Amino acid sequence: MAPIPIIHRDPTLDAVDAAIEVSGNAEPARPYLGMSEIGRECARAIWYGFRWATRSRFDAATLKRFQDGHRAEAIMIERLRAVPGIILWTEDPSGNGRQIGRKDVGGHFRGHLDGIIQGLLQAPKTPHVWEHKATNETKQAKLIKLIAELGEKQALKAWDPVYYAQGQVYMHYQGLTRHYLTCDSPGSRSTVSVRTDYDHIEAVKLLAKASRIITASEPPARISERPDWYQCSWCQHKPACHEKQIPEVACRTCAHATPELDGDGRWSCARYQCDIDTETQRRGSECPSHVFIPALLPWKAVDANEAEGWIEYGNGIRNGPGGIASTELLANTAM
């Protein structure tokens, strides 16, 4: 019998990972639908994210990849700027010191560009939207293969539809027709690039998709009814979507909340007839009137009382004032 391998664990490095997980998961959910995710195939997953239905929790390995990505971007900026003739803008022209930001759909759809680059040796006069991605070697090799097989301008869409969609939307809002993506392997030791043209029809479809998701009062259809479908198997929203888990309690999962289109990321509460700012929305669990959007719960709604603010389900559960509080439902998912 082969000897059982002994896995060496270092308690210090375990503590490092634990610290990374604490600090890396402290960020609250972002208050807008990000342009970086509009290319995700499942509209329902994007909607769940916009509605804070699931609390994201990343493990240390994933958080380290994020950190790697930030560092890789900073290194790439430095390297590109070292090339004579290249101008790379990475900050908003307003001088606020932030990334170049774009927003639409009442301020609910937002994105932040890595930069605008001009002076590329292969197209010196044309400004390009610039994005940098850090990937593993296998994914980078796939991009190289696709460039060889399909040609540079077709490769990004085939390689990563989410990055492609992000690029199309950024070009649209920036009024540019070219996109330049650089892609590093871990440690920034090897870099490849791919240029992509603007496709107006594609961009307009993506904006319409964003608008549909933001204004949807219920989750859009599932991409698959099978929980073991490959996209569902790694989706963070699978427990709420397929496994009857009660979603998080915040204003965004409450039937009284609406994202309004006439402000700058404005949300309103029909129950209290007021606007609700982001901090208030995060504290929705403290509100005695929170009542889940019925389509977020795994039961069929059979009755409701608008004046009292409750909704009743076929299994006899009444959620809202006078019934079971949403926080209680969440605490007792097995009900």
Ligand code: SF4
């Ligand atoms: S579990 Fe599947 S259907 Fe549900 S949101 Fe995720 S990807 Fe979409």
Ligand code: SF4
């Ligand atoms: S009723 Fe309460 S939880 Fe619901 S949207 Fe209004 S303030 Fe938020």
